Amino acid sequence: MSSTRTRTAGRRAGRGLPLWLSPKALGIFVVALVALYLAPLVLSLDGYLHNVVGLTFMFMAAGLAWNWLGGYVGQISFGHAAMFGTGGFVAARLAITFGLPFWLTWVVGGLVAGLYALIWGHPTLRLRGPYFSIATIGVGEATRLVATYWSDFTGGSSGLSLPIGNGPTKYELYWYGLYLLAAVVAISYWLRKSRIGLGLLAIKEDVEAAADVGVNATLYQDAVLFLSGFVVGICGGFYASYQAFIDPLDMFSFDRSISFVLIGVIGGIGTILGPAMGAIVFVVIQEFLLASYPQLYLGLYGTLLIIVILFEPLGLSGLLLRLGKRLGRKPPASTAAGGMGSASADPDGAPPVLTGVPGQDDSKGGTSA
Numbered sequence: 001m002s003s004t005r006t007r008t009a010g011r012r013a014g015r016g017l018p019l020w021l022s023p024k025a026l027g028i029f030v031v032a033l034v035a036l037y038l039a040p041l042v043l044s045l046d047g048y049l050h051n052v053v054g055l056t057f058m059f060m061a062a063g064l065a066w067n068w069l070g071g072y073v074g075q076i077s078f079g080h081a082a083m084f085g086t087g088g089f090v091a092a093r094l095a096i097t098f099g100l101p102f103w104l105t106w107v108v109g110g111l112v113a114g115l116y117a118l119i120w121g122h123p124t125l126r127l128r129g130p131y132f133s134i135a136t137i138g139v140g141e142a143t144r145l146v147a148t149y150w151s152d153f154t155g156g157s158s159g160l161s162l163p164i165g166n167g168p169t170k171y172e173l174y175w176y177g178l179y180l181l182a183a184v185v186a187i188s189y190w191l192r193k194s195r196i197g198l199g200l201l202a203i204k205e206d207v208e209a210a211a212d213v214g215v216n217a218t219l220y221q222d223a224v225l226f227l228s229g230f231v232v233g234i235c236g237g238f239y240a241s242y243q244a245f246i247d248p249l250d251m252f253s254f255d256r257s258i259s260f261v262l263i264g265v266i267g268g269i270g271t272i273l274g275p276a277m278g279a280i281v282f283v284v285i286q287e288f289l290l291a292s293y294p295q296l297y298l299g300l301y302g303t304l305l306i307i308v309i310l311f312e313p314l315g316l317s318g319l320l321l322r323l324g325k326r327l328g329r330k331p332p333a334s335t336a337a338g339g340m341g342s343a344s345a346d347p348d349g350a351p352p353v354l355t356g357v358p359g360q361d362d363s364k365g366g367t368s369a
Contacts, residue, residue, distance in 0.1 A: 020193040029189075033182050040174060051170040051242075056283045057177030058238045061184040063263035063275035063282075065231035068224050070261070071270035072191060074204035075125065075221070079136030080232050080260045082120075082143040085251030087113035087233025088240040092160045093153060095167065102167035103176075106237035113233025114226040121225040125218075128207065137254070144252035159247030160240075167241045177238065184231055188272045191224075200224065232260075262301055266308055268317025277316045 017023060040050055062084070070076045091109035094100045100108075124135040147154045154160065168176060191197055199220050202210035207217050240246045250256070263282050268274025281304070289296055312318045 018194075020190065020195075022193075025189065029182075029185065033178070036178055037175065047171070050174055052283060052287055054170065054174035054177040055242060056279055057174070057181040058235050058242070059259075059263060059279040059283055060276045061177075061181045062232050062235040062260060063267070063279045064184045064188050064272070065228045065235070066260040067264050067269060067271075067275045068188070068191060068228045070264055071275075072197070072200045072204065073221055073224055075128075076133045076261065077136045078133055078254070078257050078261060079120075079138075079140035079143075080228070081252050081254065081256035082140045083113040083117050083229040083232040084236040084239070084256060084260075085143065085147060085246075085248065086116050086236065088236030088246050088251050089147065089154050089160070089248075090233075091237030092162055092240045092246055095162055096160065099163075099166065102237075102241055106234045106241075109237040110230040110233035113236065114230035117225050117229025118222060121229075122218075122222055125221045125225065136257075140252065140254060140257050144248060144254075147248040147252050154248050157247065157249070159245055159250075162240060162244045162246075164244070170242060173238070173242055180234065180238065185272065185276075187227070187231075192272060196220075258301075262305060266304055266315050268315035271314075271317045273320075274315055274317040281316070 017026070039045070045053075062080075066077065066080050087106070087109035089109075090112045091102075091105035094105040094108060095102065120139045124132060124139070127135055148156060150156075151158075191200065199210070199215045202213070202215050203217050203220055211217050236251065239251075259282060263278040264275050265278070266281055267276065267278025282301075285300055289300065308315050314321065
């Protein structure tokens with residue numbers, strides 16, 4: 001068993017790869033990235049479809065960022081619209097007032113959104129389960145009200161119109177959305193497969209037990225919340241550039257927060273592929289039903305959510321697992337259980353030990369994930 005792990009680690013080290021990075025996963029990632037990059041240049045995509053795919057990339061990235069907190073840490077947030085709107089309005093205001101490059105406004109908007117997430121998140125992360133979720137609803141609604149009445153910054157109910165020609169076109173946003181998604185997928189894989197993922201999994205299972213063995217739960221949760229808020233804030237800036245007009249009712253709405261939850265739940269919380277698939281379902285339903293049946297799509301989301309909760313808690317990822325079993329493919333135990341896999345886990349199924357985790361005192365021993 002130990003010799004197998006040693007040989008695997010030696011092969012990866014010989015290739016210059018981190019121990020948590022699988023060569024197969026890296027190959028799939030690179031091939032998919034190149035294929036998606038070249039697709040619009042090779043295929044004659046309809047302009048509307050091209051733009052919708054770019055928007056889907058953004059929702060994939062936002063869903064994955066929400067999943068870091070909701071799936072990896074187990075803290076379900078109904079207030080991520082607060083960071084989405086903050087990032088969007090900061091980016092829009094910087095573009096309007098100072099004429100900064102769009103990519104810089106996105107980054108600054110993401111940083112402000114991440115810091116704002118820390119301001120309200122540091123105290124509320126002490127709550128667990130439904131208590132934290134209820135607190136995030138209050139944060140989201142309070143932020144929406146403040147933004148609506150802060151007309152000097154957000155434009156109030158009139159919103160803000162971004163200057164034409166000061167940023168990328170919708171056609172160009174396809175590739176920027178792809179870059180954003182690629183970065184978020186890489187971070188998701190790192191969080192899930194590295195030893196840090198073990199610390200997050202320990203916090204998700206039992207935060208007090210994780211603290212007892214030296215995992216700094218406060219540091220880990222704050223870091224993940226800041227990172228999640230930062231990426232969602234960048235997505236808000238992307239959305240502002242895509243729409244060229246934003247208003248507080250849309251950006252900070254409770255529906256916006258629910259959309260991030262639906263993307264994760266429908267696709268599969270705690271997975272990487274799940275939120276990506278959930279975003280595709282979300283955008284398809286929204287784009288093709290919203291115009292013709294403005295009320296039907298909300299009912300359909302609710303119906304999908306009920307079906308997933310009752311029959312397939314792992315969402316679309318669970319359906320893929322079932323299909324894989326029927327085809328004779330046996331998934332890893334951690335994946336089948338709905339947990340996060342880790343490169344630190346024993347390939348033969350022995351429980352991994354939390355040693356060498358950043359922010360942990362190894363003298364206190366380890367714990368089984």
